[in-house]
Amino acid sequence: MLARVLVQRFKSLAAATVLTLAATANAQQPAPLLGATPAPAVSLTTPPTVTLPTTANPSFQDVLSAPPVEEESATQTLVGTPFAVGSPGKNKFSGSVTFNQDSFFGFYPILSGAYAINDKVAFTFYGTLWTNPGFTPNGTGGSGLWTEVGAGLNFSVLDGALSINPQIGVLNGALLSGAQQVDPFEGLVTQVSFTHVSKHVEAQVYGAYYLGTRTPATNDFFHWWATAGVRPFADSTGFAQIISTGAHFEQLYRTRFEGGASSNIYSWLGPYVQFTLPNNVFLRMSAGWDLQNSVNDTFYKLTMGYAF
Numbered sequence: 001m002l003a004r005v006l007v008q009r010f011k012s013l014a015a016a017t018v019l020t021l022a023a024t025a026n027a028q029q030p031a032p033l034l035g036a037t038p039a040p041a042v043s044l045t046t047p048p049t050v051t052l053p054t055t056a057n058p059s060f061q062d063v064l065s066a067p068p069v070e071e072e073s074a075t076q077t078l079v080g081t082p083f084a085v086g087s088p089g090k091n092k093f094s095g096s097v098t099f100n101q102d103s104f105f106g107f108y109p110i111l112s113g114a115y116a117i118n119d120k121v122a123f124t125f126y127g128t129l130w131t132n133p134g135f136t137p138n139g140t141g142g143s144g145l146w147t148e149v150g151a152g153l154n155f156s157v158l159d160g161a162l163s164i165n166p167q168i169g170v171l172n173g174a175l176l177s178g179a180q181q182v183d184p185f186e187g188l189v190t191q192v193s194f195t196h197v198s199k200h201v202e203a204q205v206y207g208a209y210y211l212g213t214r215t216p217a218t219n220d221f222f223h224w225w226a227t228a229g230v231r232p233f234a235d236s237t238g239f240a241q242i243i244s245t246g247a248h249f250e251q252l253y254r255t256r257f258e259g260g261a262s263s264n265i266y267s268w269l270g271p272y273v274q275f276t277l278p279n280n281v282f283l284r285m286s287a288g289w290d291l292q293n294s295v296n297d298t299f300y301k302l303t304m305g306y307a308f
Helices: 002-028 060-065
Strands: 093-102 106-116 121-129 147-157 162-173 183-197 201-212 219-230 243-257 263-276 281-290 298-307
Touching: 121 162, 147 183, 201 243, 219 263, 243 298, 263 298
Parallel strands: none
Antiparallel strands: 093 106, 093 298, 106 121, 121 147, 147 162, 162 183, 183 201, 201 219, 219 243, 243 263, 263 281, 281 298
């Protein structure tokens, strides 16, 4: 009987203690500010779920089957000869750097520039570094290399459809004089080019006469070429827009030779293909036949460079 009474009193005391603790905790909790939204209850037993964004990884097949990027046609027509000429522009300064190599002259880089005086006339200049050792006295090699430099005027006519560029230059070396030593101003060269550039057509006729001015003045030459081609895919927005193709004819004729009669050295005829990028970096390859067949029965000519 006494034990039962003690147990009931213990239960009553425990219940009273729990109620007192709960009341104390509620009294110590700060009241929410006026107008504030109570914070949501956070469950300590269930962690929040975080959803990460998912990105689909394209397969190799998807990459191959993706449509090509469409670009607007930006390639301009450019006559990719050693004296390269691009589409007429509004820049006051223009020019080109070309690296040329063919089966007769060898390797010869050319720098040409132009300063526009007005929209019809420009001052032009150029320099050619002939590196063929056969053009030196007795073919002696790397010293005394033939060097050409000149200047002139470029005239834009027919609303820019045709440019006419006469120039006069001097030769330094010994090829024209035939002397045993190299000299400055051993010869003169007069040249002129007629160039047409439009969206679908590129063409140029160039001629130069080399005249020896120092004794014994054994060699004079006439050098000319005519080239014309088309850009059949000029309206394309794809790879084909950079391609042009056409025909190339070139002749070198010795008009005076103290050791013998004048003669035709070569007459080249063949097709060319050219690739021109929108930034006017270009490459033109010509190859074909030597109709004269006195030096070789075929020819090749590579011109690559940049017009700016």
